[in-house]
Structure formats: C-alpha cells, structure tokens
Amino acid sequence: MSTALPQDSALVLGTLRASINEIDQSILQLLARRGEVAREVGLAKRLSGLPLFDAKREHGHKDALVLQGKQLGLPGQAVRALYDVLARLGVAAQLPLSHEPSRPRLTPADSDEFRLARAEPGRPQTRVQVGEVEFGSGIFEVIAGPCAVESEAQIEAAADVCRAAGVRLMRGGCFKPRTSPHAFQGHGLAALDWLERAARRRGMAVVTEVLEPADAAPVAAKADMLQIGARNMQNAPLLRACARTGRPVLLKRGAGSSLRELLCAAEYLLAEGNSQVVLCERGIRTFETATRNTLDLSAVPSLRELTHLPVIVDPSHAAGRDEIVHALCRGAWGVGSDGVIVEMHPRREEALSDKRQALTPHQLAEITGDLQGQRVWQA
Numbered sequence: 359m360s361t362a363l364p365q366d367s368a369l370v371l372g373t374l375r376a377s378i379n380e381i382d383q384s385i386l387q388l389l390a391r392r393g394e395v396a397r398e399v400g401l402a403k404r405l406s407g408l409p410l411f412d413a414k415r416e417h418g419h420k421d422a423l424v425l426q427g428k429q430l431g432l433p434g435q436a437v438r439a440l441y442d443v444l445a446r447l448g449v450a451a452q453l454p455l456s457h458e459p460s461r462p463r464l465t466p467a468d469s470d471e472f473r474l475a476r477a478e479p480g481r482p483q484t485r486v487q488v489g490e491v492e493f494g495s496g497i498f499e500v501i502a503g504p505c506a507v508e509s510e511a512q513i514e515a516a517a518d519v520c521r522a523a524g525v526r527l528m529r530g531g532c533f534k535p536r537t538s539p540h541a542f543q544g545h546g547l548a549a550l551d552w553l554e555r556a557a558r559r560r561g562m563a564v565v566t567e568v569l570e571p572a573d574a575a576p577v578a579a580k581a582d583m584l585q586i587g588a589r590n591m592q593n594a595p596l597l598r599a600c601a602r603t604g605r606p607v608l609l610k611r612g613a614g615s616s617l618r619e620l621l622c623a624a625e626y627l628l629a630e631g632n633s634q635v636v637l638c639e640r641g642i643r644t645f646e647t648a649t650r651n652t653l654d655l656s657a658v659p660s661l662r663e664l665t666h667l668p669v670i671v672d673p674s675h676a677a678g679r680d681e682i683v684h685a686l687c688r689g690a691w692g693v694g695s696d697g698v699i700v701e702m703h704p705r706r707e708e709a710l711s712d713k714r715q716a717l718t719p720h721q722l723a724e725i726t727g728d729l730q731g732q733r734v735w736q737a
Contacts, residue, residue, distance in 0.1 A: 396451035446731030489563025499697035507549035517556035571599035578603035601630035641676030650678020
C-alpha cells in the first residue's frame, strides 16, 4: 500500500480534481450542443406537423440508455434520473419562444380596478423567474415540500425526497397560520434557516409564506419567492410589504374570493412596481364535504382570459386528502395551469400539520414523473 506524504497526496488530489473539471466542461459543451440539436428537432416537427412528444420513442431510448449504462457500471436509477433531466431540457428547447394564447387577447370589460394585471392586446404573457424555474414559459412545474418545517432533520429528509423526484422549487411553512391557536405554529426564522440550507445544498430554490409585513424583508433575504396565503389575500399592508422586497410573489386565492378580487389583490403587488407575480387557485368554500375545499379548475382558463400573469394550482389544500391529489394535478395540467404546489412529508404519520393531505415520497415521485417538465396545455 502506498505511503504517500501529505504534500504528495495533495498533488494527486489536485490532478484528479483538474481531470473532473475537464470532464464537467466537456459535459457542458455536449449539453449545449444537445440543446442546439433539440431546437432543430422542434423546428422540423413543427414544419412536419408532428407532435412535440413521442412517448414510445422516449421510453425506448431511455430503456436503451439504462441498459448501456449498466454495462458501463452505472446504476439504472441514476441513468433514468439523468435522462429525465435531459428530456425536460430537450422539450423546453423545442418549444416556441413565446407561450402566448392561440386566440387574440381582449381587454376584459370593467377591468379598470386591475388595469395592471389585466390582459390587453399587445401585452405579453408575464414570465416569472424563480431559481431555475420560469413560470409562464410553457413548462409545467411541480413545487413540493412539507406543510410545515418541523425540525432540521425533517426538512433535510424532505429535501432529499424532493430533489430525487426532480423538484426545482421547494416549499415549506416556517410561520404557520393555523385555525386553532393551540395547533403547531411553526419555528419562524429558525425554520427558514433550516429550509434554506436544505434546499440550497441540493440546488433547489425556496418558497415560503409570510404572515406579517415586518417579516417580509428578513424572509426575502433567504427565500427566493414569497407566498401570501389565502387568509391574507386581501391584507393590503402585507401585499405592499412583500412587493417592495422585489422578490417574486405567489398569491393564493382566498376560499371565499372571486377571481376579480384575486386580481385586485394582485394589483396591489403590481402597483408597487413588482411585476413578478404568480397566481394560485387553491379551492373555494362550498357546501361539498367530500373534500376540504372545492377545487375550481375553471378558474385557470378564466384567468387566462383576464390576466397576463402565470397561474398555478394547489390541489393539496383543495383535496384535504392525499389519494386524489394526483388526479387533481392532472386536471390542473389539463386546464392549462403553469404548475402545481403540493405538500409532501417524508414520514407522513409524524406530521405536525395537515398530515391527511400530505403526499408520501412515492406519491410525489409519481406526480413529478407524470407531469414535471411537460408542455403546458393550451386549453
């Protein structure tokens, strides 16, 4: 066995790291070339009238790569995960440069109250960049994470699950506005530190809810996107405070609010000069008791007619139970939403809040495998 001196070991390590760097640079060059070819493929498909996605071809190609990878000593799961990333990049490269509705935009009637948020002829669809995610680009995105950040160990485990499932934007509640004051209320800014570290280590961006105007700035210092929950949709001081941070804002529709009231709330954000706003349908209060709320999927195409802002869906809070969340995610894609935000707990039976609607790691992987990176359906 070699008995190299410490300085010799450092030289060997430096040489090996230099080799890794060269390989990584070669991989980047190949990825760039792959993107160029994918764009040419997309153009050829559009000229030929062919569909963007060929499931039979993609699955066969993936299986062939997994087999080849195993012959090279690579784990099949790793090859599949890598190909899924490449496939998403390829689909994005094949999309047309703009994600605009097929019908001409019309200015909604009686819309002066939300004149900045409304759709108008010539006003382009807003794109909102959050980390690697771009809402409004035509790519369906799955945001995931636990309802509440309960401990450092819990959020680290959740981050592992999310990253393995291909999630790029992780959610987690640090301040919890619970129905009862006796329920778990969250760990505040300490939880945000845990969430940020867990997500950053795995290359994910962070979205979390803000409850008080005074918390907007400190939360914005660590989070990539600020969420305004359904209870606070019309909290004007909070809306202004979050907008002034300059961070993208995820605005949830109140359980008893109309779409126009939602757009008027968004107007507060836009009026402060913050154009980075994403709307979220999360279910409304009705007489129905089979679900926690009634998911108003008609809100998505309706908002497409009214506004230029991206729209996502929260099926977890609408359903209130995990077994129908996947179906509602498919419904959200089917009506043209830009993505979904779902709750997942690595050990659901131990969850301190909303355990009934929390997905298991396996359920999350099924949803991302089905929908993450798909082209947004233009209903």
